[in-house]
Amino acid sequence: MKNAVIVYYHPYNGSFCHAVLEATKKGLTTAGFAIDVIDLQADQFDSVMSSADLLGFVKHQMIDEQAKQYAQRLQRATELVFIFPIWWELMPAMVKGFIDKVVFPGSTYEYAKTITGMASSLPNLKQTTVITTMNTPKYIYQFVFGNALKKAMISGTLRKTGLKKVKWLSLSGVKSRTQAKRENWLRMIEKRMAVK
Template sequence: MNILVVLAHPDKNSFNYTIAQTCIKQLIENEHSVIFHDLYRENFDPVLNTPEIPKNGAVDEIIKMHCEDLTKSDGIIIVHPNWWGQPPALLKGWIDRVIRPGIAYEFEEGDGGEGVPIGLLKAKTAVVFNTSNTSMDRENNIFLDPLETLWKNCIFDLCGVKEFYRKMFRIIVTSTTTQRKSWLNEVKTTVSSFFPLSEKFE
């Protein structure tokens, strides 16, 4: 299987970076092909310009490459921190520019204008790993967990990826080395659960 891993965190010493590397290592051990994009290291340009907006809009070679990597992936893993209940701006720009009409989704013709979506992605499964310094109670009851809605409902379900799993690791700022090791073991287990060893797909 081809698995796309997208990381969005500016600090190479961050726990997010370690999560992404753990995912990659486990995927390789499970004999999958990994496509890795570290958006900050790549200096990804998040700005969506007017000519790109239409379904057949002009996109540069970098965006074409990201779109091709997305469409050929059998699974997707996203790793990013929870900043103000949202992904980092760089990742939001990646969503805007890469999860495009005609690439990830389209709308039924003659749908009366309400925009009935048709998911186009080949990927069957998407996994999102987040980090946060907000308690679960506050996240769920005060903020209503906006990242769950964004990734599950607004993005992956709309794009046809029906198997979805998201894990939030918290609270990072007070976490111990032992806790982080336990979390990384959970990452390994999760990756192997959704993308097991030598699973063959036609």
């Protein structure tokens, strides 16, 4: 069974991120995936790591019931997709909170004798794709801001916890792009997702 979990965040349903979500869903449906969308805004996810959550982290026991449910949904995923905007060169607080409270020892990874000291506990997961939108031009993001998201999330979280085949699709300079360019992006995303 092919199961795709999409972790999505944007507070405005008229955003380009929302169009990216729809294109992603369309492509994955064509590829025969069952789709499960975790919409952090719609779910009113509490992204704040409390002292109880932190103690749970130390004990490898999740406290937050919503985070537990999200982790269970990730366990069933064969494909994981993140879709969100980049704000001030990193992910929004809601996405960071998801990472803090759901990427959790004993639930999505274990400590192990590996180069990073961690190994994935998501045995069904074959590929992870991160799709982001931002207004910063790509070359400025890369050379001035050092590809901050790549360091923090792609390498520093996903690969570090043992996920394989992690890909990042960065849609940059969105605000200045023509409607035709945006539509090309959406077609490209749908096509990519349809051939999995």
